[in-house]
Amino acid sequence: MAARNHTPRSSVERALRLLEAVDRRGFGARADELAEEVQLPxxxxxxxxxxxxxxxxxERLDDGAYVLGGALAMLGQANREQLVHSRLVAKMTSLRDELGAAVYFSRYADGEVNVQAVVDGPMTPSVHEWVDFRATGHASAIGKCLLAQLDDDGRRDHFSRHPAARFTSRTNVDTRAVLQRLDRHPTTVPMLDLQEYAIGTVCAAVPVTAGTTVGCLAFSLPxxxxxxxxxxxxxxAAKAAPVLLALTV
Structure with missing residues (x-):
């Protein structure tokens, strides 16, 4: 029987193949999936x-999946987006467990409300996105929190493209009134959604700022x-700092 090849060179080659496989998988893969892909025991x-x-x-996430780790940032920035995402999801997962609620991270990018990460679970279900979040700037806690961080021109531009629509009997569709509330809302006070987007769900959001990012962290409850x-x-709000740090690699 031929001797098994466990030389340092062969181990390095196999490790590199595993790294390449993780990179191809985007947002993570489990050990058995990676072993099968690179044909290793x-x-x-x-x-x-x-x-x-x-x-x-x-890095090994809470669900057992492997993603690229921070040490690779020292080798180049090609995978920075994935590194940031994996760190962000890990911090959001811890926050979900502590809050006992689904957690959301969103940005205002290219003139749109963009929900970039949602971490939920069997006991902490996320809100059903029955209307595209991009159209909920006047109603959802996420949308209002993001728009509150814009200047008046930015808010008016948003509503010129996404007019206020009624989602529930609690939705405020008076654009002038919404603009006034956004302008007067203290940045230190969480933005609320009291069944304005969806009946049966309440939400809160707080600003998360990293550099020029207009972002927010939110949660929802039945x-x-x-x-x-x-x-x-x-x-x-008190636990937002680790999430903010996760945005910088």
Whole structure:
């Protein structure tokens, strides 16, 4: 029987193949999937993956998936977007568990409300996006929180493209009144959505600013748990710093 090749060179080559496989998978893959893709025995692949995690070249998420790690940022910026996303999701997952609520990260980019990450679970379901979030600047906590960070011209431009529409009986469709509320809303106070976007769900959002980013962190609760809204919003605001740090690699 031929001797198994475990030379340093062969181990490095296999580790590189695993890194390449993780990179191709975009937002992560499990050990058995990676082992199959690079045609390695599962136990050997797991040993190499543990080594790559230990050295910082990979990160293992809470769901067991592997993504590229922060050490690769020292080798180049080609994978910066994925690195930021994986760190962001990891911090949001911890926050979801602490709040007991689905958590959202959103940005205002290219003139649109853009929900970039949602972390939910069986016990913390996210709100059903029955209307595109891009059209909810006047109603959703996310949309209002993002628009509140724009100047008056930016808000008016947004509403010229996305007129206020009625989603529920609680939705404010008076654009002038919405603009006044956005202008007067204190930046230190969470923005709320009290069934203005969807019946049965309440939400809160706080600004998250990193450089020129207009962003926000939000959570949603079933209306039966509306009594938790204020306390949970205060906790989220206090815990926003780790999420902000995750945006910088």
């Amino acid at each position: 599962a136990d050997h692949a797991r040993r190499l993956l543990r080594s790559l995690v230990r050295e910082g070249y990979l 209306v039966e748990e509306a009594y938790r809204l204020k306390e949970t919003a205060e906790t989220m």
